[in-house]
Amino acid sequence: MGLACSVDEGSDLYKVILAFLLVVAVSVLAKDPKAKGTSKIDIDLSRMSSTMVFAQVNQMVTTPQKFVGMRIKMKGVFSSYYDNETDQRFYGCVIADALACCSQGLAFSLAKPRKFPDEYPAEGETIVIIGYFDNVKEESGESYPIIRHAEILKE
Amino acid sequence: MPELVEKLSFYLDFPFVRYAIVVGVLVSLCSSLLGVTLVLKRYSYIGDGLSHVAFGALAIAAVLKVTNNMLLILPVTVAVAVLLLCTGRNARIKGDAAIAMVSVGALAIGYLLMNIFSTSANISGDVCTTLFGSTSILTLKIEEVYLCVVLSCVVLLTFVLFYHKIFAITFDENFARATGVNTTLFNLMIAVIVAVIIVLAMNLVGALLVSALVVFPALSAMRVFKSFFSVTVAAAIISVVCSLIGIVIAILAGTPVGSTIVAADIVAFCLFYGVSLFRGRGV
Numbered sequence: 001m002g003l004a005c006s007v008d009e010g011s012d013l014y015k016v017i018l019a020f021l022l023v024v025a026v027s028v029l030a031k032d033p034k035a036k037g038t039s040k041i042d043i044d045l046s047r048m049s050s051t052m053v054f055a056q057v058n059q060m061v062t063t064p065q066k067f068v069g070m071r072i073k074m075k076g077v078f079s080s081y082y083d084n085e086t087d088q089r090f091y092g093c094v095i096a097d098a099l100a101c102c103s104q105g106l107a108f109s110l111a112k113p114r115k116f117p118d119e120y121p122a123e124g125e126t127i128v129i130i131g132y133f134d135n136v137k138e139e140s141g142e143s144y145p146i147i148r149h150a151e152i153l154k155e
Numbered sequence: 156m157p158e159l160v161e162k163l164s165f166y167l168d169f170p171f172v173r174y175a176i177v178v179g180v181l182v183s184l185c186s187s188l189l190g191v192t193l194v195l196k197r198y199s200y201i202g203d204g205l206s207h208v209a210f211g212a213l214a215i216a217a218v219l220k221v222t223n224n225m226l227l228i229l230p231v232t233v234a235v236a237v238l239l240l241c242t243g244r245n246a247r248i249k250g251d252a253a254i255a256m257v258s259v260g261a262l263a264i265g266y267l268l269m270n271i272f273s274t275s276a277n278i279s280g281d282v283c284t285t286l287f288g289s290t291s292i293l294t295l296k297i298e299e300v301y302l303c304v305v306l307s308c309v310v311l312l313t314f315v316l317f318y319h320k321i322f323a324i325t326f327d328e329n330f331a332r333a334t335g336v337n338t339t340l341f342n343l344m345i346a347v348i349v350a351v352i353i354v355l356a357m358n359l360v361g362a363l364l365v366s367a368l369v370v371f372p373a374l375s376a377m378r379v380f381k382s383f384f385s386v387t388v389a390a391a392i393i394s395v396v397c398s399l400i401g402i403v404i405a406i407l408a409g410t411p412v413g414s415t416i417v418a419a420d421i422v423a424f425c426l427f428y429g430v431s432l433f434r435g436r437g438v
Contacts, residue, residue: 047165048166049406049407049408049409050409051293051405051406051408051409051410051411051412052166052169052172052293052406052409054293055169055171055172055293055294056169056171058293058294059171059294062294
């Protein structure tokens with residue numbers, strides 16, 4: 001009886017520990033900004049005025065190390081550019097201004113690659129993207145900011 | 156309204172917005188103080204001339220890839236301010252002609268250099284930001300904020316300490332000289348301070364709109380107040396309030412910061428002009 005009771009208690013304890021580990025795992029995953037499926041946005045540029053977006057993107061471009069790994073949401077117009085030297089196409093989300101002189105934008109790469117141009121929005125079409133900010137360092141020593149693992153929410 | 160307050164509170168969490176407000180208040184305060192003296196000495200347009208010189212120096216700094224462009228802009232602007240304000244009477248090319256020549260010359264050379272020796276992929280953006288201050292105050296680095304705070308404190312302290320001498324030189328330079336005031340020294344001091352303010356104000360409203368910060372608050376205050384002291388105090392308050400309103404509207408509505416501040420100054424001038432008409436004083 002005493003032993004049986006211990007086995008039951010041990011089994012309950014095992015369940016409690018399993019449940020505890022599950023809760024910890026869920027909470028850790030929820031706190032991990034790179035965990036898939038999380039809705040946490042670190043910087044929501046789509047909520048900001050164009051002046052604020054310009055200033056914020058400027059901060060991200062001039063001091064990228066402060067923003068690497070942050071989940072960014074951004075609203076702008078779709079733009080693409082083909083680089084002959086590297087044989088690569090770059091995609092960007094651009095926030096244009098009325099005079100077209102102080103436009104700001106960030107390059108992005110999709111989490112699930114698509115075929116260009118069929119599966120991409122048309123040039124100049126308004127898009128909302130969400131992804132993780134990164135600073136790519138090239139062999140030449142130069143670096144450029146990019147939003148990685150991006151998804152296009154609205155086309 | 157609660158939505159706007161919530162949005163403003165959200166924006167105030169960003170350090171660069173707080174830096175912009177601090178620098179905006181200090182620069183507008185300094186520029187309005189000296190603005191009264193410059194308007195009364197008939198040097199209203201010197202702000203425009205010196206800001207164009209600062210633009211030219213900025214272009215040279217960009218071409219030479221000077222990391223801290225302030226090291227070049229400030230000395231060049233101070234030198235030209237001293238030339239214009241201190242040797243104006245003895246120079247062969249005098250007053251407004253000298254200012255006009257320096258102003259357009261520096262602007263043209265600056266734009267030419269930026270085009271020929273392009274160091275940026277977005278020249279039009281750089282020119283637009285420098286000339287119209289579209290967002291430059293929101294892109295300040297912390298070192299620039301500290302520099303602005305230090306220079307503003309020096310300007311304010313100098314103005315307060317030498318208030319009586321500046322007052323004497325502003326109204327009657329010959330009389331001030333006759334009473335033993337070293338007018339050459341104080342004119343030199345005013346020239347240096349004006350140059351420092353112009354360079355600082357370029358970050359706030361851009362090179363083309365600097366004159367507005369110098370002229371509008373002083374002219375608005377002169378519509379209603381009549382003594383040098385009351386005009387100076389009123390100009391300082393008007394300038395600070397207009398800058399704050401301009402910055403807040405610009406970040407909330409997404410309008411260019413410099414021109415929004417100047418628009419606020421124009422509205423203030425119209426209000427004060429209206430008050431002066433209402434009180435029967437006229438222009």
